Amino acid sequence: MTDNVLAAHSAPGAPVPYDAVVLAGGAARRLGGADKPGLRVGGRALLDRVLTACAGACTTVVVAVPRATVRPVRWVREEPPGAGPVAALEAGLRLITAERAVVLSADLPFLGQAALERLLAALRDTDADGALLTDSTGREQPLVAAYRTGALRRELAALTVAHGGLTGLPLRRLTGALRLIRVPDPLASFDCDTWDDIANARARIREHGHVLDEWISAVKDELGITLDVDTGMLLDLARDAAHGVARPAAPLTTFLVGYAAARGGQGPEAVAEAARKAAALALRWEEESNGGEDGSSGGPGAPDAG
Structure with a gap:
């Protein structure tokens, strides 16, 4: 019934x-x-x-x-x-x-x-x-x-x-x-x-709006990871690293964030903190390449003045 x-x-x-x-x-x-x-x-x-x-x-x-x-x-x-x-x-x-x-x-x-x-x-x-x-x-x-x-x-x-x-x-x-x-x-x-x-x-699962969540779930299963993290935060970090540094910096930076959090043996909070620090660094890097805080033109690729 x-x-x-x-x-x-x-x-x-x-x-x-x-x-x-x-x-x-x-x-x-x-x-x-x-x-x-x-x-x-x-x-x-x-x-x-x-x-x-x-x-x-x-x-x-x-x-x-x-x-x-x-x-x-x-x-x-x-x-x-x-x-x-x-x-x-x-x-x-x-x-x-x-x-x-x-x-x-x-x-x-x-x-x-x-x-x-x-x-x-x-x-x-x-x-x-x-x-x-x-x-x-x-x-x-x-x-x-x-x-x-x-x-x-x-x-x-x-x-x-x-x-x-x-x-x-x-x-x-x-x-x-x-x-x-x-x-x-x-x-x-x-x-x-x-x-x-x-x-x-x-x-x-390959439709837009589903594929990313499906892929992340598949990777976590494959690697035996149960940790839930804010994927939007990591995507923002990848965007900042790609835009402010270089495109290959995006996957390398997100890998290093994950490694840093895992090394500490902590949970989502550790990932969030590592991502925050890396995102701030990427923004500083971009700021310098665009002229620096003082408006100078020196960037990471600029020749030494001396």
Whole structure:
């Protein structure tokens, strides 16, 4: 049972503790049997993108054959392998302890932490059993959802008794017995079932307005960086260095800022302070090359007067 309630923006509050269960099995028949979790969008495997989105989970369980991933997770398989999403979810729930569980498929290229926080906040503010995303057509996405773990376990036990097991049961048999609320989010709920979906996702991240954030996220994943910094500040620094010194100064300066902050073992504040100092230096450098504070014509490239 689903309530047509919802909240595009939830009230602020403390972060809600949760565990995550990611279903990464399935035959991917509409993709010709391809390894869907391993398909890349923006240079990152779909599974890794989902794992980045739920990095705030206390415990993350992936139901699939183990593989290399962007961060450590716990692995489990449904019994028997290939028994379907309900059996896979039950297997994942065995390894978590939090009162709330975020349940995700492994094919969500645009899922982010903010969408999960909205789901958890919506669930926190009601007595519903769960909160799920809906797409642009209003279609519910039960594998982009936050649930009360106790409610899932209760209904899974009931299904096991009623059907003698969970093998082959469709997910709607489980979610149909739960009281759910809907959170519209066409982007975060977008999943990749076909090659056209993959192509559309790959094209979208290269659009102006998305490509820079996507690239920064990909680089951070590749390098194992979790630090969040103000990219606008770094771009301003790069602009100042390129304009006031020379174009190659832009990437070299931003590298040195990052190195300086890392050497100190500090967080975003250290990056901001190093960027401030470097930006001020670039402006002084430009000022000198334009004539100096006293209006003289000497610059870095000027010959010695003596």
